[in-house]
Amino acid sequence: xxxxxxxxxxERLKPLSFTAEAGQLIGVIGANGAGKSTLLKIMAGLLNDVxxxxxxxxxxxxxxxxxxRRQYLAFIPQQTQFQEPATVADLLRTAQINLRAGAxxxxxxxxxxxxxFELEPLLERAVTELSGGEQRRVTLACTHAMNRPLLIAxxxxxxxxxxxxxxxxxxxxxSSQQGKLVFVALHDLALAAQYCDQILxxxxxxxxxxxxxxxxxxxxxxxxxxxxxxxxxxxxxGVAMLPRRL
Amino acid sequence: xxVRLLIIATLALxxxxxxxxxxxxxxxxxxxxxxxxxxxxxxxxxxxxxxxxNGVALGVAGSVLQLLLRNPLAEPGxxxxxxxxxxxxxxxxxxxxxxxxxxxxxxxxxxxxxxTLALLWLFAGSQPRGIRIILVGVxxxxxxxxxxxxxxxxxxxxxxxxxxxxxxxxxxxxxxWAYVWLMIPAVVLAVALLVSQRRYLQAxxxxxxxxxxxxxxxxxxxxxxxLAVALLVSASVVTxxxxxxxxxxxxxxxxxxxxxxxxxxxxFSGIVGGVLLVAVDALVKSMDTRVELQLGVVIALLGAxxxxxxxxxxxxxxx
Numbered sequence: 001x002x003x004x005x006x007x008x009x010x011e012r013l014k015p016l017s018f019t020a021e022a023g024q025l026i027g028v029i030g031a032n033g034a035g036k037s038t039l040l041k042i043m044a045g046l047l048n049d050v051x052x053x054x055x056x057x058x059x060x061x062x063x064x065x066x067x068x069r070r071q072y073l074a075f076i077p078q079q080t081q082f083q084e085p086a087t088v089a090d091l092l093r094t095a096q097i098n099l100r101a102g103a104x105x106x107x108x109x110x111x112x113x114x115x116x117f118e119l120e121p122l123l124e125r126a127v128t129e130l131s132g133g134e135q136r137r138v139t140l141a142c143t144h145a146m147n148r149p150l151l152i153a154x155x156x157x158x159x160x161x162x163x164x165x166x167x168x169x170x171x172x173x174x175s176s177q178q179g180k181l182v183f184v185a186l187h188d189l190a191l192a193a194q195y196c197d198q199i200l201x202x203x204x205x206x207x208x209x210x211x212x213x214x215x216x217x218x219x220x221x222x223x224x225x226x227x228x229x230x231x232x233x234x235x236x237x238g239v240a241m242l243p244r245r246l
Numbered sequence: 247x248x249v250r251l252l253i254i255a256t257l258a259l260x261x262x263x264x265x266x267x268x269x270x271x272x273x274x275x276x277x278x279x280x281x282x283x284x285x286x287x288x289x290x291x292x293x294x295x296x297x298x299x300n301g302v303a304l305g306v307a308g309s310v311l312q313l314l315l316r317n318p319l320a321e322p323g324x325x326x327x328x329x330x331x332x333x334x335x336x337x338x339x340x341x342x343x344x345x346x347x348x349x350x351x352x353x354x355x356x357x358x359x360x361x362t363l364a365l366l367w368l369f370a371g372s373q374p375r376g377i378r379i380i381l382v383g384v385x386x387x388x389x390x391x392x393x394x395x396x397x398x399x400x401x402x403x404x405x406x407x408x409x410x411x412x413x414x415x416x417x418x419x420x421x422x423w424a425y426v427w428l429m430i431p432a433v434v435l436a437v438a439l440l441v442s443q444r445r446y447l448q449a450x451x452x453x454x455x456x457x458x459x460x461x462x463x464x465x466x467x468x469x470x471x472x473l474a475v476a477l478l479v480s481a482s483v484v485t486x487x488x489x490x491x492x493x494x495x496x497x498x499x500x501x502x503x504x505x506x507x508x509x510x511x512x513x514f515s516g517i518v519g520g521v522l523l524v525a526v527d528a529l530v531k532s533m534d535t536r537v538e539l540q541l542g543v544v545i546a547l548l549g550a551x552x553x554x555x556x557x558x559x560x561x562x563x564x565x
Contacts, residue, residue, distance in 0.1 A: 044459060046455070046458060046459065065463070066458075066461050066462055067461045067462075070459075070460065071461075074459075075459040077456060077459070080452070080453055080455075080456055081453045082452075082453070083453070084313075084450065084451040084508075085506050086507065090451065090507065091451060091452070094448055094449055094451055094452070095460070097445050097448060098445065098460055098461035098462070126506075
């Protein structure tokens with residue numbers, strides 16, 4: 001269980017508290033600059049000037065050393081840039097560099113992530129030669145290969161085509177169903193409505209609403225946070241939305 | 247590569263103003279007189295070792311900096327550390343007006359390099375990004391350059407000026423075994439630091455944010471790697487003066503040979519740096535000039551155009 005108690009950043013996030021059980025997919029939404037990335041980075045231990053308490057399985061997360069933190073959580077940044085022409089296979093191995101696990105186990109996790117993100121044909125290619133979407137898949141696969149119980153993803157679907165957007169959301173959903181706790185920042189509210197068990201809606205660095213998609217994605221909340229009104233189109237196969245500027 | 251190094255090393259031992267064997271008239275590696283023995287053991291061998299150690303040190307330092315700072319222009323001079331070591335040395339020379347062969351002078355130079363590292367770390371802030379280290383380093387290097395110019399300007403007489411200016415240009419001539427023994431502990435310590443941080447070096451294939459999430463004590467790892475660089479560069483400056491370009495060129499040569507993974511890149515940059523410096527020093531020795539040219543000058547004269555040629559080749563390959 002993850003418990004945040006009055007967690008705040010001196011400039012970018014007002015005090016925020018909530019708890020989340022493992023086995024859930026939690027969406028973090030909000031307009032540009034609302035504090036989504038800040039919240040995720042705080043949980044990943046990447047920011048200074050943070051106050052409040054955070055516990056994971058009754059351990060004080062704020063006291064974790066970099067290597068301890070590594071044993072519990074994996075983080076997917078909003079953007080990754082590759083400068084070094086390393087091969088995809090090399091990157092997958094390097095992503096596991098600080099994990100405490102047997103070589104056999106690590107190799108198995110790598111194989112699963114290669115299959116999950118269909119990277120077999122790219123394994124020996126230099127990552128710098130790949131397209132933006134392919135590089136994104138490599139980043140996601142590296143995180144998959146870490147196989148950590150707490151997964152934090154900052155807009156993982158950005159720059160992916162429709163097929164891989166759905167594939168990525170399916171992976172996050174499956175991971176949560178296997179008992180991981182997954183946080184994902186999303187811009188696509190239809191994906192959020194369709195996949196997430198819970199949603200945190202941020203507005204101007206504060207938590208505006210928190211609950212199931214139905215509780216959070218109300219007309220009033222979306223008008224406040226995004227300055228839009230939305231017509232929802234729902235059928236048993238999924239959800240789509242038609243936003244209009246207010 | 248190793249074979250080439252051996253061939254070049256053998257040639258380097260043979261070449262010089264005095265040709266070994268048959269009274270200095272022809273080339274041979276078999277010493278035939280006590281004079282030959284003396285030249286080989288006390289002049290050529292330490293000179294070869296010092297050139298090799300300096301080349302390895304600068305090649306390794308350059309590749310580590312380029313990886314760590316994510317900048318293909320990074321080289322030992324850009325951190326200001328070489329300048330700091332040189333400033334400390336010339337200022338000591340000025341105050342004491344001593345000759346550059348006093349035994350404790352190198353330690354002052356080492357201290358100057360390490361103090362510059364401390365300043366670099368202080369101004370770059372905690373958990374510094376690569377570009378910030380470069381900017382602070384450029385500023386420190388500029389200060390060091392200005393201070394060196396001031397000291398040269400204040401030189402008490404033309405002989406001192408010439409002596410210090412020549413020392414700054416970099417050379418491994420007439421140093422003797424003492425300088426080799428001086429350099430070895432610094433290199434060993436630096437290699438130990440690099441080995442202890444090898445995983446952090448390997449992780450540099452990811453961008454800076456991703457590396458932070460991979461579970462490293464980031465500040466500590468970066469500092470220890472910069473400390474290794476500072477030891478290598480300072481040791482090089484105090485034993486041979488400022489030898490530029492090796493640190494910049496060696497990693498690029500290695501990359502153009504197709505080696506890109508971090509650890510092989512560092513190792514091969516050391517080997518290429520060593521081969522280059524020994525080869526250029528052999529050339530310096532064999533050139534029939536009135537005064538022997540300073541190694542650092544020849545390296546820059548040959549290295550800069552060579553880099554231009556490599557870059558042109560790379561561009562035509564990428565096109």
